[in-house]
Amino acid sequence: MPDSLNQAQYDTVYNFFSLVIAAQLFASIFMLVSLNRVLPRYRQAMTVAAVVCGIAAYHYFRIFDSFKTAFVTDAVGGRGDYVQVAGASFNEGYRYVDWLLTVPLLLLELIAVLALARRVQTRLLARLIPASALMIALGYPGEISGDDGLRGLFGVLSTIPFVYILYVLFVELTRSLDRQPASVRKTISQLRLLLLLTWGVYPIAYFLPMLGLDGADAWVGKQLGYSIADILAKALYGLIIYRIARMKSFADDDAFATRELSVDEVREVTAGAPPRNGAPVPKRVRGRDTD
Amino acid sequence: MPDSLNQAQYDTVYNFFSLVIAAQLFASIFMLVSLNRVLPRYRQAMTVAAVVCGIAAYHYFRIFDSFKTAFVTDAVGGRGDYVQVAGASFNEGYRYVDWLLTVPLLLLELIAVLALARRVQTRLLARLIPASALMIALGYPGEISGDDGLRGLFGVLSTIPFVYILYVLFVELTRSLDRQPASVRKTISQLRLLLLLTWGVYPIAYFLPMLGLDGADAWVGKQLGYSIADILAKALYGLIIYRIARMKSFADDDAFATRELSVDEVREVTAGAPPRNGAPVPKRVRGRDTD
Numbered sequence: 001m002p003d004s005l006n007q008a009q010y011d012t013v014y015n016f017f018s019l020v021i022a023a024q025l026f027a028s029i030f031m032l033v034s035l036n037r038v039l040p041r042y043r044q045a046m047t048v049a050a051v052v053c054g055i056a057a058y059h060y061f062r063i064f065d066s067f068k069t070a071f072v073t074d075a076v077g078g079r080g081d082y083v084q085v086a087g088a089s090f091n092e093g094y095r096y097v098d099w100l101l102t103v104p105l106l107l108l109e110l111i112a113v114l115a116l117a118r119r120v121q122t123r124l125l126a127r128l129i130p131a132s133a134l135m136i137a138l139g140y141p142g143e144i145s146g147d148d149g150l151r152g153l154f155g156v157l158s159t160i161p162f163v164y165i166l167y168v169l170f171v172e173l174t175r176s177l178d179r180q181p182a183s184v185r186k187t188i189s190q191l192r193l194l195l196l197l198t199w200g201v202y203p204i205a206y207f208l209p210m211l212g213l214d215g216a217d218a219w220v221g222k223q224l225g226y227s228i229a230d231i232l233a234k235a236l237y238g239l240i241i242y243r244i245a246r247m248k249s250f251a252d253d254d255a256f257a258t259r260e261l262s263v264d265e266v267r268e269v270t271a272g273a274p275p276r277n278g279a280p281v282p283k284r285v286r287g288r289d290t291d
Numbered sequence: 292m293p294d295s296l297n298q299a300q301y302d303t304v305y306n307f308f309s310l311v312i313a314a315q316l317f318a319s320i321f322m323l324v325s326l327n328r329v330l331p332r333y334r335q336a337m338t339v340a341a342v343v344c345g346i347a348a349y350h351y352f353r354i355f356d357s358f359k360t361a362f363v364t365d366a367v368g369g370r371g372d373y374v375q376v377a378g379a380s381f382n383e384g385y386r387y388v389d390w391l392l393t394v395p396l397l398l399l400e401l402i403a404v405l406a407l408a409r410r411v412q413t414r415l416l417a418r419l420i421p422a423s424a425l426m427i428a429l430g431y432p433g434e435i436s437g438d439d440g441l442r443g444l445f446g447v448l449s450t451i452p453f454v455y456i457l458y459v460l461f462v463e464l465t466r467s468l469d470r471q472p473a474s475v476r477k478t479i480s481q482l483r484l485l486l487l488l489t490w491g492v493y494p495i496a497y498f499l500p501m502l503g504l505d506g507a508d509a510w511v512g513k514q515l516g517y518s519i520a521d522i523l524a525k526a527l528y529g530l531i532i533y534r535i536a537r538m539k540s541f542a543d544d545d546a547f548a549t550r551e552l553s554v555d556e557v558r559e560v561t562a563g564a565p566p567r568n569g570a571p572v573p574k575r576v577r578g579r580d581t582d
Contacts, residue, residue: 032324040328040551047324051317058313085364091302097310101317115553118560144299179555 001090002216004083005071009220016227017064021057027235028053031242037260039252042245045113049238052105056234059098066091095226096140102234103136104129107165110191113241115248116176127168135161139206148210155206162203166196181251183269184244191240194232201229292381293507295374296362300511307518308355312348318526319344322533328551330543333536336404340529343396347525350389357382386517387431393525394427395420398456401482404532406539407467418459426452430497439501446497453494457487472542474560475535482531485523492520 005013031050035043070090071082107128111121135158142154169192177185205222250257250269257269296304322341326334361381362373398419402412426449433445460483468476496513541548541560548560 035324041553041556043328044325047321050324051321054320055313055317058316059309062309089298091305093302094306094309097306097313101310101313115556117555117558144302 001084001092002219004074004081005216005220006081009216010071010082013067013220013223014064016224017060017067020227020230021060021064023231023235024053024057024060027238028057031238034242038242038245039249039256041115041252042113042249045109045241046245048105048109048112049241052102052109053234053238055101055105056098056230059094060230063091063094066094093140093144096136096143099136100133103132106195106233106237107132109238109241110169110195113244113248114176114180114188116179120176124168124173127172128165131161131164131168135165143206151206151210155203159203162199169195181248183251184247187240187244187247191237191244194237194240198229198233198237201225205229292375292383293510295365295372296507296511297372300507301362301373304358304511304514305355307515308351308358311518311521312351312355314522314526315344315348315351318529319348322529325533329533329536330540330547332406332543333404333540336400336532337536339396339400339403340532343393343400344525344529346392346396347389347521350385351521354382354385357385384431384435387427387434390427391424394423397486397524397528398423400529400532401460401486404535404539405467405471405479407470411467415459415464418463419456422452422455422459426456430493434497442497442501446494450494453490460486472539474542475538478531478535478538482528482535485528485531489520489524489528492516496520 028050031046031053035046035050038046067090070084072085074081074083108125111124111128114121116124138154138158138161140154142151142158145151145154173192177188180188205225208218208222246260247269250261257266261269319341322337322344326337326341329337358381361375363376365372365374399416402415402419405412407415429445429449429452431445433442433449436442436445464483468479471479496516499509499513537551541552548557552560
């Protein structure tokens with residue numbers, strides 16, 4: 001962590017932290033407000049997605065606060081710089097508290113939106129959730145250690161469960177994908193890719209200090225990397241979950257699609273078939289949508 | 292309570308207190324948002340569970356604040372340590388205020404989700420609630436006392452209602468369990484076990500200072516123990532209550548299960564029987580679900 005930041009560096013970190021708060025908080029509110037716009041069976045996934053973004057927003061309020069406490073204007077020096085308060089320190093390890101809660105939940109929302117058979121869900125989650133908690137827990141001792149050897153050791157250890165998670169998502173999960181409607185199969189594959197790409201940012205940021213890149217610019221770059229990765233991995237990811245839940249709701253229930261979409265949109269969703277506007281809708285199905 | 296903490300100790304307590312706030316606050320929000328996802332008859336239990344987590348989150352904001360006020364950076368010493376502010380002290384006794392409210396409510400939500408006959412509920416609660424209030428009230432004089440004799444005396448007195456609560460939960464309640472659907476009996480037993488294990492942490496933390504373990508590490512360990520126990524005993528406990536309420540809702544009402552679950556899931560919940568999609572749903576049951 002640098003001893004001082006210039007005005008541009010300070011402002012950049014400040015702006016990005018605030019951007020993360022805005023993105024997560026309003027992604028969360030958007031998803032909560034939109035709960036009724038998917039069928040009840042997909043609302044578990046949506047609620048978890050909203051909770052993940054809410055937790056991330058809360059934590060960025062703390063991170064923002066920790067940043068503002070750690071650096072103060074160097075008024076005496078008159079250089080317009082921000083220097084680290086003696087004894088105070090930006091709480092980098094705090095991110096792990098966030099990940100410990102949110103990473104297992106990100107996997108849970110992915111599995112929930114697929115609405116697989118319960119025993120398949122249970123089997124996948126029994127592998128993914130402990131592996132993800134282990135991945136975070138093993139990274140923490142390396143992050144708070146000042147020693148490059150320990151950082152490297154725990155970094156490698158933490159990579160083992162990470163690779164295992166990728167194996168489950170890209171090999172085991174693939175077998176279940178043929179039960180998904182054709183309209184969402186591609187989006188689900190993209191979602192896994194987003195997960196792989198964004199999660200890949202964290203180990204890169206983790207290993208940066210070992211490359212000797214720990215000046216002020218490198219530190220600012222690391223904060224930017226974490227911030228962008230957090231927005232993509234939680235807010236954008238949640239919005240894609242919402243899109244999948246919408247598409248699956250339309251595929252499951254024509255009446256729901258007719259109610260939610262314009263005539264032209266319905267025609268597309270039902271692949272050219274005319275919308276069943278005039279057809280009688282079974283009472284049970286109609287009752288389903290009105291809560 | 293220690294006179295000073297080093298940076299790692301301070302950060303650890305800071306991170307865990309904040310973890311508790313995030314866990315309780317978002318467990319509470321999750322349960323409130325998910326109220327409609329159980330039948331109305333189980334919403335009392337869910338609401339109480341959400342309120343318990345909300346109260347705990349509020350109290351941890353206070354505990355967090357008390358911690359930040361009690362320890363300040365030792366900037367002059369320049370050791371990066373945190374020393375206790377002269378005259379200020381971390382308000383440990385504050386936890387009892389939380390427990391006095393939340394512990395009786397935890398027992399109430401357990402009884403409520405079972406949806407027993409009203410006279411059975413009344414009889415159980417008339418025993419459990421006064422016993423739990425007595426348990427907390429008797430622990431308090433020992434906690435704030437600096438004297439080991441008084442601490443021991445009130446510790447033992449407080450254990451008597453604790454044992455009585457366990458008796459009611461594990462002997463008296465067992466007779467009512469055969470009225471529960473088979474699908475949830477195991478989960479309810481696990482819930483009682485969770486309650487026993489997590490509540491067991493509190494007396495251990497209570498008696499720690501009597502073993503002479505009152506250095507900085509022991510104090511940090513005690514705060515961690517309380518934090519983890521509070522997360523398990525309130526947030527995880529509430530989520531298990533939600534799970535029981537969901538399973539009971541599906542067992543009570545096929546139409547509700549059909550609406551809330553995917554086709555694959557319904558097939559499992561109804562134990563292989565095809566979902567009664569076409570069967571007429573009694574009007575009374577349908578009306579019940581839509582409020």
